[in-house]
Amino acid sequence: MRAPTAAPLLEVDNLRTHFTTPGGLVKSVDGVSFTVGHQETVCIVGESGSGKSITARSIMGLVRRPGRVVGGRMNFRLRDGSTVDLAAIPPDSATYRAIRGREIGMIFQEPMSALSPVHTIGSQIEEGIRLHLGFGARAARERAVDALEKVGFPGARQRLNTYPFQLSGGLRQRVCIAMALACEPSLLIADEPTTALDVTTQANILELLLRLQGELGMAIVFITHDLGVVAEIADRVVVMYLGQVMEAGPASGILGHPRHPYTRGLLRCVADIEGDGLLRAIPGIVPHPLARPPGCPFSTRCEEMMPGLCDTTAPELLAINGESRVRCHLWSSGQPHVTEGAVHG
Incomplete structure (x- = not known):
């Protein structure tokens, strides 16, 4: 993990991604802001339905209809030093296609659905190389072999004509990583890339990702619900719930001294191997996005909810101690609580 430089590689500001459905408007991403520094690892965490994956897909321009980015900025610094607002570019434009894969790579959660079952792994890796780098067939094939070897794929050259269904889950995910990194992007987005894998493969x-990050000098946005993974790899953490940022800041602060009740609840869900080894789940479930509670979105599950305030008034995202931010009335009301439930990597 490396310290970011002064100018961010990616600056997401008030991003809003909505879906128009027969039941109403779903605000999957509702005013999300964060930055990613060069060679930095930023982990976005939260339960299913928190908006993590839609945030990632918004950056990549991969939100499918009826969803679309309706507001905010996503300023990304290109290799030539210029900055482009991804939110202002049509997702299907040639400009976005040139950025997607070349400047920004992405690894998806389920490798079997991310790979075409009817094309060999070699042809799938070579396609992006030829498109973005302009290589001919022979040069693209050599680059594909090199990419597979970098991710530790055994017998890379001999297995270029292998189909995804002939590989284990771990090897399929290595193919996905090779595809994402074949053009050596400056930013890698990894959307829960280890969830479908066994513990050893995870x-x-x-x-592997941390090693390649160092070798290629890239930044990583890592989407996960696993706080153990966060403790191992994160420089900074963004905690999301119902499409909003609940807390954000350096990993050491988020994991060691969490300020938001939701963050503390997530940390208590990690088994205490030094104590009784029990998981302590957050009460209730994430509300349906069409039944968003008034006031604080977490108020219906919060053990520290203040009636008449948390259930009626939405809290602002407050700056705390420089880099840290928290969206909670416990802080805006002048009643900060002592934090607990640290996770150490």
């Missing part, structure tokens, strides 16, 4: 993939 550890190997995480180690």
Whole structure:
């Protein structure tokens, strides 16, 4: 993990991504802001339905209809030093296609659905190389072999004509990583890339990503619900719930001294192997996005909810101690609580 430089690689400001459905307007991403520094690892965490993956897809321009980015900025610094607002570019434009894959790579959660079952792994990796780098067939094939070898794929050259269904889950995910990194992007977005894998393979993939980050000098936005993974790899953490940022800041502060009740609840969900080993789940479930509670979105599950305030008035995202921010009335009301439930990597 590396310290970011002064000018961010990616600056997301008040991003809003909405879906128009027969039941009403779903605000999947509702005013999300964060930055990613060069060679920095930013983990976005939260339960299912918090808006993590839609945030990632918004950056990549991969939100499918009836969803679309309706507001905010996503300023991304290109290799030539210029800055482009991704939110202002049509997702299907040639400009966005040139950025997607070349400047920004993405690894998806389920490798079997991310790979075409009717094309060999070699042809799938070579396609992006030829498109973005302008290589001919032979040069693209050599680059594909190199990409597979970098991710530790055994017998890379001999297995270029292999189909995805002939590979294990771990090897399929290595193919996905090779595809994402073949053009050496400056930003990698990894959307829960280890969730479908066994524990040993998960550890190997995480180690691989950190090694390649150092070799390629890239930044990583890592989407996960696993606080154990966050403790291992994160420089900074963004905690999301119902499409909003609940807390954000350096990983050491978020994991060691969480300020938001939701963050503390997530940390208590991690088994205490030094104590009784029990998981302590957050009460209730994430509300349906069409039944968003008034006031604070977490108020219906919060053990520290203040009636008449939290259930009626939406809290602002407050700056706390420089880099840290928290969206909670416990802080805006002047009643900061002592934090607990630290996770240490």
